[in-house]
Amino acid sequence: MSNVSLLARPVSIERRGNLAMATEKSVRVRSYEDDVSIRVRAIESILSEKGIIDKGGVDEIIDFFEHKIGPRNGAKVVAKAWTDPQYRKWLLEDSTAAIASLGEEFVGLQGEHMKVMENTPEVHHLITCTLCSCYPWPTLGLPPMYFKSTSYRARCVKEPRAVLKEFGVELSDSTEVRVWDSNSELRYMVLPMRPEGTDGMSEEQLADIVTRDSMLGTEIPKV
Amino acid sequence: MDGVHELAGVDSNFGPIPIDPNEPLFFDEWERRVFGVTLSVAYAGLLNFDEFRFGIERMPAWQYFAARYYEKWAATLETNMIEKGVITPEELEARVNKLKKEG
Numbered sequence: 542m543s544n545v546s547l548l549a550r551p552v553s554i555e556r557r558g559n560l561a562m563a564t565e566k567s568v569r570v571r572s573y574e575d576d577v578s579i580r581v582r583a584i585e586s587i588l589s590e591k592g593i594i595d596k597g598g599v600d601e602i603i604d605f606f607e608h609k610i611g612p613r614n615g616a617k618v619v620a621k622a623w624t625d626p627q628y629r630k631w632l633l634e635d636s637t638a639a640i641a642s643l644g645e646e647f648v649g650l651q652g653e654h655m656k657v658m659e660n661t662p663e664v665h666h667l668i669t670c671t672l673c674s675c676y677p678w679p680t681l682g683l684p685p686m687y688f689k690s691t692s693y694r695a696r697c698v699k700e701p702r703a704v705l706k707e708f709g710v711e712l713s714d715s716t717e718v719r720v721w722d723s724n725s726e727l728r729y730m731v732l733p734m735r736p737e738g739t740d741g742m743s744e745e746q747l748a749d750i751v752t753r754d755s756m757l758g759t760e761i762p763k764v
Numbered sequence: 765m766d767g768v769h770e771l772a773g774v775d776s777n778f779g780p781i782p783i784d785p786n787e788p789l790f791f792d793e794w795e796r797r798v799f800g801v802t803l804s805v806a807y808a809g810l811l812n813f814d815e816f817r818f819g820i821e822r823m824p825a826w827q828y829f830a831a832r833y834y835e836k837w838a839a840t841l842e843t844n845m846i847e848k849g850v851i852t853p854e855e856l857e858a859r860v861n862k863l864k865k866e867g
Contacts, residue, residue: 671772
């Protein structure tokens with residue numbers, strides 16, 4: 542299987558009926574007397590024996606997500622928007638299509654529907670997921686620990702300026718902060734402002750200064 | 765019922781945000797495995813993302829807040845495999861005990 546197909550492969554959604562049934566059952570309470578690593582090994586070995594998964598496939602998935610995707614795709618999207626006004630317009634109007642136009646590795650699992658929010662001197666956008674940690678995998682990779690933390694998820698919508706301050710981002714009082722709560726259907730990404738002093742830079746050079754955090758709103762890109 | 769996962773604006777003392785620019789993607793080998801096994805099961809058509817999340821959202825609060833991120837994955841994987849009858853509780857406990865004895 543190619544790396545791209547890993548990200549593009551659809552996950553079955555035909556089992557919604559099970560959700561209603563499942564609420565009638567109590568969730569299985571795991572015994573914390575057991576080391577979680579042993580329980581994971583037990584589950585993997587049983588599933589392997591039943592032929593549901595195989596070690597090679599699991600290894601390939603891990604390798605793909607650990608080494609082959611990350612925020613570089615998102616950085617390419619941003620750099621293109623900084624250098625191509627028409628692309629920028631399209632990106633803000635129809636983020637999903639504009640991102641998908643850059644290649645098949647820019648779309649797929651956990652990035653099916655995208656919305657890009659543009660930072661301006663007047664408005665700063667901050668991305669969170671209060672319910673879990675919904676995140677655009679194809680453009681940003683897997684989320685950092687802070688994005689998954691209870692503290693970030695609880696506080697972003699209540700005290701975004703205090704949260705930003707913990708990241709070292711201090712905005713003027715006149716800048717409005719807007720917080721976007723990602724969900725299972727729609728994933729947000731920030732188009733940060735192009736920094737001063739980057740006039741002569743190529744698209745590639747610009748992509749190098751676009752950080753993961755700047756596409757979540759927790760950092761301002763610098764030269 | 766309010767879900768334990770509904771954290772928007774919850775005014776509890778969750779402490780400072782864990783910001784570490786040098787953190788690894790996975791902290792332990794079992795985190796790596798549970799990630800790969802869960803996605804494999806999903807690709808096999810035996811788990812969708814709604815079911816995955818719902819298994820986490822139903823965790824008891826004391827477990828939810830104590831769990832590391834990938835412990836939540838382990839919990840929902842186990843819950844879903846057992847509820848769907850893919851693995852029986854008995855065979856899982858037997859395998860856990862066997863692995864414990866082997867060390």
